[in-house]
Amino acid sequence: MGIKVAKFGGSSLADAAQFKKVRDILLSDKDRRIVVPSAPGKRSATDVKVTDLFYACNRLAEAGKSMDEPFGAIAERFHSIARELELDLDLDSYLNEVRRQIELGAGEDYAASRGEYLSGVLLSNCLGWDFVDPKTGIFFDECGRLDGEKTQTVLGKILKEHEHAVVPGFYGCDTHGNVKTFSRGGSDITGAIVARAAEADLYENWTDVSGCLMADPRIVRDPETIRYVTYRELRELSYMGASVLHEDAIFPVRIAGIPTNIRNTNQPDEPGTLIGYEAEEHESEYVITGIAGHKDFAIINVEKAMMNAELGFGRRVLQALEEQKISFEHMPSGIDTMCVVVHEDAIRGKKEKLIERIRQLCEPDTVEIHSGLALIATVGRGMVRSKGISARLFDALVKAGINVRLIDQGSSELNIIVGVDNLDFENAVRAIYRAFVVKKPRW
Numbered sequence: 001m002g003i004k005v006a007k008f009g010g011s012s013l014a015d016a017a018q019f020k021k022v023r024d025i026l027l028s029d030k031d032r033r034i035v036v037p038s039a040p041g042k043r044s045a046t047d048v049k050v051t052d053l054f055y056a057c058n059r060l061a062e063a064g065k066s067m068d069e070p071f072g073a074i075a076e077r078f079h080s081i082a083r084e085l086e087l088d089l090d091l092d093s094y095l096n097e098v099r100r101q102i103e104l105g106a107g108e109d110y111a112a113s114r115g116e117y118l119s120g121v122l123l124s125n126c127l128g129w130d131f132v133d134p135k136t137g138i139f140f141d142e143c144g145r146l147d148g149e150k151t152q153t154v155l156g157k158i159l160k161e162h163e164h165a166v167v168p169g170f171y172g173c174d175t176h177g178n179v180k181t182f183s184r185g186g187s188d189i190t191g192a193i194v195a196r197a198a199e200a201d202l203y204e205n206w207t208d209v210s211g212c213l214m215a216d217p218r219i220v221r222d223p224e225t226i227r228y229v230t231y232r233e234l235r236e237l238s239y240m241g242a243s244v245l246h247e248d249a250i251f252p253v254r255i256a257g258i259p260t261n262i263r264n265t266n267q268p269d270e271p272g273t274l275i276g277y278e279a280e281e282h283e284s285e286y287v288i289t290g291i292a293g294h295k296d297f298a299i300i301n302v303e304k305a306m307m308n309a310e311l312g313f314g315r316r317v318l319q320a321l322e323e324q325k326i327s328f329e330h331m332p333s334g335i336d337t338m339c340v341v342v343h344e345d346a347i348r349g350k351k352e353k354l355i356e357r358i359r360q361l362c363e364p365d366t367v368e369i370h371s372g373l374a375l376i377a378t379v380g381r382g383m384v385r386s387k388g389i390s391a392r393l394f395d396a397l398v399k400a401g402i403n404v405r406l407i408d409q410g411s412s413e414l415n416i417i418v419g420v421d422n423l424d425f426e427n428a429v430r431a432i433y434r435a436f437v438v439k440k441p442r443w
Ligand code: ADP
Pocket: 008, 009, 010, 011, 012, 038, 041, 185, 206, 207, 208, 209, 211, 212, 213, 214, 215, 216, 217, 218, 241, 242, 243, 244, 245
């Protein structure tokens, strides 16, 4: 018998009907022995996620105001799930304790983590599976990063003691014994950590779409599903904005050689997307694997004649960034120009100082910062073997009337990144999609 770890996202656990689907999926395969639930998410486009309600509770508590409204909404959501599932538990005692701790100042991370915690309590009651609190098995170090080794040892040992377990997503324990959360969407990371610690054969990530799609479904209508994607490709795609899987969820499973399967809770018969290693037998139907992108980048453009001959020039530009604690994303460069692409957020309030420092350190002919840039990555392991990919991509952008402001093709030839105006972002993604994903005629 194998072990499958199944993580369910917020929309998969948004209400009692969704909880029932999750229960049916878990019980339909004996290998599914560990489940990682998220907090209940949105039930409709205008709904509020339980995690956001908890953040609101904490803000009100810190301001010394009543949290009656958001906490009432949270209580009602969990009560209605418990009622419809006919669960036998004293939910109010859990809710009262959570509220008391938030009012006592347990902090933002504690408050935010309670959606997953309560989801886990309900699911464990509903399935009759053991509840394993990640506070006892997932650890962060002094710098707030995951302590992978300690987690692997302790959590691995804990999981061996349970035939079936519910491990809430999104949080663990800091070095002082307090609850600490991952960044938003972090239950995906918990699922991957748990899969590694349990030495699982498969990590299933259940969500509200039938896998990783070739483009964001909010931009391209009804995009094709990617049947197979390598961890390297998915890292590029999720880093660049394919938000179906948290970008940090890839590492624990990749190290352990565990494949990941992204599935749809609302369409459990669909195979979804399988993520694994490079493999010849997984030939892709299309020359590209997917497209992902993000708005709101800025380019720092530094020009100086003969800069290529000046030893240490690049280092000094980067030193200026480092001094201002700005990390950069890309660095496409020419003979006399060096471009550094950064997130708009990273340089907010620091632009003047940064320009001044680059001037002092590098004495460039010009240094300018251009804002409002969107980056789009076209990713595909098949691109290295195909000729004319760039021509096809740029032709599509020209025909769509889009001005390309930046080009960066990594030496791996796994992706081509283009920079366009924020305003052109959606049209550019659609143009690239159309250029590469031609649906086969059905005759
Ligand atoms: P969950 O709550 O299950 O963790 P998320 O909302 O975090 O789900 O991720 C799923 C969503 O990611 C989809 O509903 C979709 O809107 C969005 N998304 C963005 N890019 C992609 C993509 N390339 N493939 C699939 N979904 C994507």
